């Protein structure tokens with residue numbers, strides 16, 4: 037399913053089987069998760085350095101030849117030489133190349149990937165259940181780490197990422213407060229099932245102040261909303277790759293050492309740490325599957341916010 041032009045639906049296409057270059061492996065795709073970043077790439081809000089491109093960066097498949105089951109995440113390649121790479125921050129690499137934006141991804145039957153950036157998939161997970169771990173889980177986990185030891189944690193936007201983070205946060209003994217679109221009672225019930233002690237609309241105040249909040253919804257107006265729900269010294273973590281503009285707000289909301297920060301991409305160390313932790317929690321992913329040919333339907337449903345948990349395409 038090919039993205040030929042941004043702001044157009046994906047189109048089915050017959051491409052030649054990709055050929056792995058040096059250091060790359062050819063992967064038979066079994067499942068590929070659908071991420072909000074795919075929507076941002078399609079909408080032109082995130083740059084794709086090549087078009088047409090095959091989107092999709094939560095790939096689970098087997099390596100042709102060895103049969104090893106691997107996962108391919110968003111971070112597809114880094115230079116290893118820039119100041120970020122040399123200081124353990126390869127997520128910020130100046131020349132990083134991203135799966136499904138700079139190189140073809142997993143909305144396809146085959147893909148190629150740099151084997152140094154593939155992860156082994158924990159055997160406890162089926163292909164479909166594992167797919168959302170690779171971005172929703174990984175970026176969610178990195179975002180959770182950026183909240184430090186926050187005890188009262190707010191999650192704004194209860195989609196694929198939050199449904200995983202809520203489980204990890206509960207496992208770590210944190211208290212989770214979930215915010216959905218106002219009136220989304222199904223989403224609020226889902227959050228409570230996954231351990232949130234309180235769930236409400238993003239226009240509501242939580243019953244007590246939060247030590248940190250993670251914003252998964254790409255809505256800039258939630259930044260001042262979340263700041264206003266923080267206790268002193270609290271942090272707002274913006275987990276998305278794109279967000280609408282943040283409206284101006286009184287300095288008082290930031291005062292008392294509150295912080296706003298973003299989280300960008302992932303490192304391989306994040307992936308190794310999270311994929312070791314997930315089966316111990318254990319994280320259970322809720323997925324809705326679609327045949328590859330129905331990728332546009334899955335993307336539309338994600339856009340509409342009507343996916344419970346994560347959407348996964350079956351190749």
Ligand SMILES: [Zn+2]
Pocket residue numbers: 114115116117118119120121126128129130131132
């Ligand atoms: Zn680099």
Ligand SMILES: [Zn+2]
Pocket residue numbers: 071072073074093110171172
């Ligand atoms: Zn993603």
